[in-house]
Amino acid sequence: MTATSPTVRSIWRGGRGPLLVGLIVLAVAVGGVLLAGIGGGGRSLDPGDSTLAGSSGLAELLRHEGVRVERVTSADAAARAATAGSLLLVTDLSFLRQDEVDRLAGLPGDRLLIGPGAMHPSLAPGLAPLSGTEDTARVRSREPECALPAAVQAGSAYMGGYSLRGPPGAIGCYPADGRPTLVSYQRDGRTITAVGDGQFLTNLRLTEDGNAALGASLAGTRPTLVWLTAPETLPELPGPEGKSFTELMPAGVSWAVIQLVIAVALVAFWRGRRLGPVVAERLPVVVRAAETVEGRGRLYRARRARDRAAAALRAGALHRLMPRLGLVADSGHDAIITAIAVRTGQDAGQVGTALYGGPPADDAGLVALAAYLDTLERQVRDS
Numbered sequence: 001m002t003a004t005s006p007t008v009r010s011i012w013r014g015g016r017g018p019l020l021v022g023l024i025v026l027a028v029a030v031g032g033v034l035l036a037g038i039g040g041g042g043r044s045l046d047p048g049d050s051t052l053a054g055s056s057g058l059a060e061l062l063r064h065e066g067v068r069v070e071r072v073t074s075a076d077a078a079a080r081a082a083t084a085g086s087l088l089l090v091t092d093l094s095f096l097r098q099d100e101v102d103r104l105a106g107l108p109g110d111r112l113l114i115g116p117g118a119m120h121p122s123l124a125p126g127l128a129p130l131s132g133t134e135d136t137a138r139v140r141s142r143e144p145e146c147a148l149p150a151a152v153q154a155g156s157a158y159m160g161g162y163s164l165r166g167p168p169g170a171i172g173c174y175p176a177d178g179r180p181t182l183v184s185y186q187r188d189g190r191t192i193t194a195v196g197d198g199q200f201l202t203n204l205r206l207t208e209d210g211n212a213a214l215g216a217s218l219a220g221t222r223p224t225l226v227w228l229t230a231p232e233t234l235p236e237l238p239g240p241e242g243k244s245f246t247e248l249m250p251a252g253v254s255w256a257v258i259q260l261v262i263a264v265a266l267v268a269f270w271r272g273r274r275l276g277p278v279v280a281e282r283l284p285v286v287v288r289a290a291e292t293v294e295g296r297g298r299l300y301r302a303r304r305a306r307d308r309a310a311a312a313l314r315a316g317a318l319h320r321l322m323p324r325l326g327l328v329a330d331s332g333h334d335a336i337i338t339a340i341a342v343r344t345g346q347d348a349g350q351v352g353t354a355l356y357g358g359p360p361a362d363d364a365g366l367v368a369l370a371a372y373l374d375t376l377e378r379q380v381r382d383s
Contacts, residue, residue: 069227109222
């Protein structure tokens with residue numbers, strides 16, 4: 001006899017696929033957390049971040065060489081730390097207002113601008129970062145090909161990104177397709193150096209090629225390095241007051257949403273399944289009624305469902321007896337039992353037990369019940 005209820009083996013076969021996928025997702029999530037480390041905020045090129053995207057390795061290298069690294073997160077803090085003998089390192093200006101950028105431009109000392117987000121005309125006058133698609137190059141190991149002492153000493157470095165065009169007299173290094181990705185020049189008594197991409201300063205790339213030497217040479221030219229980085233919590237920018245969310249949206253957004261709703265409705269109407277007339281279909285296999293009854297009986301027997309089998313036998317017997325007795329479907333139990341007892345001469349108590357009693361205690365009782373119900377039907381039919 002074959003068990004029809006789920007077994008441990010069948011449950012394992014059915015659930016091992018989703019379980020394996022869940023374990024892989026969990027492993028990837030845990031691995032990502034472990035690889036992230038215990039950083040100082042998870043921000044790219046942050047001197048206080050020890051993750052792969054941070055630059056804590058370069059900051060420690062500079063401190064080891066005697067450079068005082070001041071990590072600041074605002075224009076006010078940069079102004080307090082900057083002196084004529086300091087170097088201002090900027091990697092991002094997106095969190096500053098225009099007046100704050102102008103304040104940075106008025107600070108004394110040299111400037112080191114890393115990445116396109118730091119190249120503002122106020123901070124790098126005369127510099128033209130080329131921002132077209134054709135002006136970007138893949139970041140990879142490149143040779144300096146220039147006379148800048150810092151680049152010559154470092155040699156090859158992980159450079160690329162945006163190409164730059166400096167003012168007349170500027171030194172261009174690490175070219176990509178003939179256009180430099182590092183430019184250094186003098187303006188108003190200070191040295192301004194701009195780099196098209198800052199990945200060579202990250203903890204991930206610092207130990208490759210001459211990245212550490214180049215970063216230390218560019219950022220360690222002054223006793224104090226003022227390193228401006230974005231704060232962990234950006235300040236709220238002033239915006240329009242008293243306006244709702246829909247008023248702040250561009251005018252074309254509402255029309256686009258309406259068109260999208262109409263398009264979705266049309267697609268749903270087009271792809272929707274419509275009910276048609278009933279189509280008669282020939283069955284591929286004809287199953288005899290006797291085989292169906294026998295198969296259901298075997299299922300009842302396999303599950304020891306004597307109560308359901310007895311209920312099916314009693315319901316079938318009543319369905320066939322009541323029309324012959326002239327009774328309707330809502331006739332009470334007593335009326336049905338009395339009518340059958342009168343017609344067959346059987347004891348009313350025995351008839352009631354057979355039609356409305358409890359389930360048989362064993363298979364023999366079920367067989368006896370079926371035989372008795374068959375006798376009642378035969379006697380009613382022949383009377």
